[in-house]
Amino acid sequence: MISVSQAKAILQKNIPPRKSKLVPLEKAIGLICGVDIHSPMHVPSFDNSAMDGYAIAWEARKTRWVLEGEIAAGAKDIPILSTGKAIRIFTGAPMPDGADTVIQQEWIAVEGSTLSLQSGEIIKGMHVRKEGTQTKSGDIIMKAGTAITPGGIGLLASVGIQHVSVIAPPSVGIIITGNEIKEVGQPLEHGEIYNANGPLLTTYLQQEGIEAIECIRVEDNPDMVRQAINKALTIHDLILLSGGISVGDYDFVKEGLEQAGVQELFYKIKQKPGKPLYAGIKDEQMIFALPGNPASVITCFNQYVKPSIRQWMGKNPGWEPTLWLPLNSPMKKNPDLTFFLKIKTHPEEVEILQGQESFNLIAFSTADGFAEIPEGVEAMEKGEKVGVYLW
Numbered sequence: 239m240i241s242v243s244q245a246k247a248i249l250q251k252n253i254p255p256r257k258s259k260l261v262p263l264e265k266a267i268g269l270i271c272g273v274d275i276h277s278p279m280h281v282p283s284f285d286n287s288a289m290d291g292y293a294i295a296w297e298a299r300k301t302r303w304v305l306e307g308e309i310a311a312g313a314k315d316i317p318i319l320s321t322g323k324a325i326r327i328f329t330g331a332p333m334p335d336g337a338d339t340v341i342q343q344e345w346i347a348v349e350g351s352t353l354s355l356q357s358g359e360i361i362k363g364m365h366v367r368k369e370g371t372q373t374k375s376g377d378i379i380m381k382a383g384t385a386i387t388p389g390g391i392g393l394l395a396s397v398g399i400q401h402v403s404v405i406a407p408p409s410v411g412i413i414i415t416g417n418e419i420k421e422v423g424q425p426l427e428h429g430e431i432y433n434a435n436g437p438l439l440t441t442y443l444q445q446e447g448i449e450a451i452e453c454i455r456v457e458d459n460p461d462m463v464r465q466a467i468n469k470a471l472t473i474h475d476l477i478l479l480s481g482g483i484s485v486g487d488y489d490f491v492k493e494g495l496e497q498a499g500v501q502e503l504f505y506k507i508k509q510k511p512g513k514p515l516y517a518g519i520k521d522e523q524m525i526f527a528l529p530g531n532p533a534s535v536i537t538c539f540n541q542y543v544k545p546s547i548r549q550w551m552g553k554n555p556g557w558e559p560t561l562w563l564p565l566n567s568p569m570k571k572n573p574d575l576t577f578f579l580k581i582k583t584h585p586e587e588v589e590i591l592q593g594q595e596s597f598n599l600i601a602f603s604t605a606d607g608f609a610e611i612p613e614g615v616e617a618m619e620k621g622e623k624v625g626v627y628l629w
């Protein structure tokens with residue numbers, strides 16, 4: 239069996255190569271920009287007013303103008319400014335030829351068609367947003383590797399970009415094994431349980447920005463498990479299996495993966511929960527067989543699958559704890575294993591929640607992360623700091 243850090247190091251070295259794809263702008267949120275993006279236009283694309291006020295040609299010590307005409311935002315017929323005159327103008331409206339300065343209306347008194355300056359010092363060029371001052375056509379406006387935010391989408395939309403090349407999220411096939419599993423909505427017979435792993439894995443993947451998810455169920459039958467694996471390998475980049483990876487007589491996942499030509503990266507980690515985790519690769523595909531207990535699935539997903547996906551997608555993977563906080567109670571454990579404990583964080587401390595068994599999901603109603611208690615540690619005192627992974 240390998241340690242948690244060895245398993246993570248193996249995964250980090252074996253993430254398949256990235257692929258890129260073109261997506262509509264509104265689908266790019268949360269994804270990583272795949273190439274440097276150049277602006278196809280100047281921004282602003284025309285000189286325009288930054289204020290509601292009056293467009294003038296600046297002259298030293300001039301304080302009176304004759305008003306003629308107006309220009310609203312979006313106006314098509316733009317008058318030319320005559321010498322000594324002013325044109326009424328609004329924020330975002332194109333500047334008229336002949337004008338170089340805008341005076342905000344609060345500084346001006348209007349009497350008939352005469353404008354007089356009441357206060358303020360007019361600086362040549364003030365309140366004019368000049369063409370190309372934000373961005374020149376051809377400038378790089380977003381670098382490859384940037385996480386695309388709503389603000390970034392606004393920037394790209396502002397230069398008329400409709401599609402953006404991003405690092406493609408992997409397409410994922412989930413295979414849920416188990417004769418005892420029923421879907422929510424079906425009646426349960428004695429000995430049966432509801433499928434928790436399918437919905438939790440699907441929604442974890444959705445949170446990572448993955449839309450191409452197929453989730454199927456197979457019985458604990460070696461031929462059916464093998465066929466499901468082979469089919470998933472023809473379609474998906476990432477395959478997640480739930481259950482059937484331990485040593486029972488009805489655990490057929492490992493042999494199914496071997497028969498499908500998957501190369502094992504590791505099997506079994508010195509950890510609790512999730513000890514019998516399997517990871518493998520085939521061509522440019524990655525495969526995880528997650529131990530069926532739901533809390534083991536959640537732990538293994540968060541510790542190994544999620545960081546692998548994030549690294550694959552060019553994001554910050556989060557292989558290590560993000561926070562160190564003191565325990566609010568002492569704890570004891572088996573020193574041969576790393577423990578991942580469901581926790582609730584409080585402003586200054588960590589609470590270890592009740593129900594740490596691998597079958598027990600109750601802690602997830604309040605948990606906001608895991609604490610990692612490393613291999614080698616047998617006991618911890620109240621107040622000792624633990625590494626925390628928040629969801």
Ligand SMILES: Nc1nc2c(c(=O)[nH]1)N[C@H]1C(S)=C(S)[C@@H](COP(=O)(O)OP(=O)(O)OC[C@H]3O[C@@H](n4cnc5c(N)ncnc54)[C@H](O)[C@@H]3O)O[C@H]1N2
Nearest residue numbers: 416432433434435436481482483484489513529530531534
């Ligand atoms: N003799 C040994 N037995 C077991 C060992 C061991 O080392 N020696 N390891 C235990 C550990 S640790 C784990 S974890 C489990 C992993 O078992 P499998 O991956 O083979 O999973 P299953 O046996 O199929 O299921 C385990 C458990 O989880 C429930 N389950 C399965 N799928 C779902 C689902 N989709 N939704 C909700 N619950 C699910 C299933 O009913 C079982 O109770 O092996 C131990 N045994």
Ligand code: MOO
Nearest residue numbers: 511512513534596
């Ligand atoms: O390792 Mo298992 O996931 O503890 O029950």
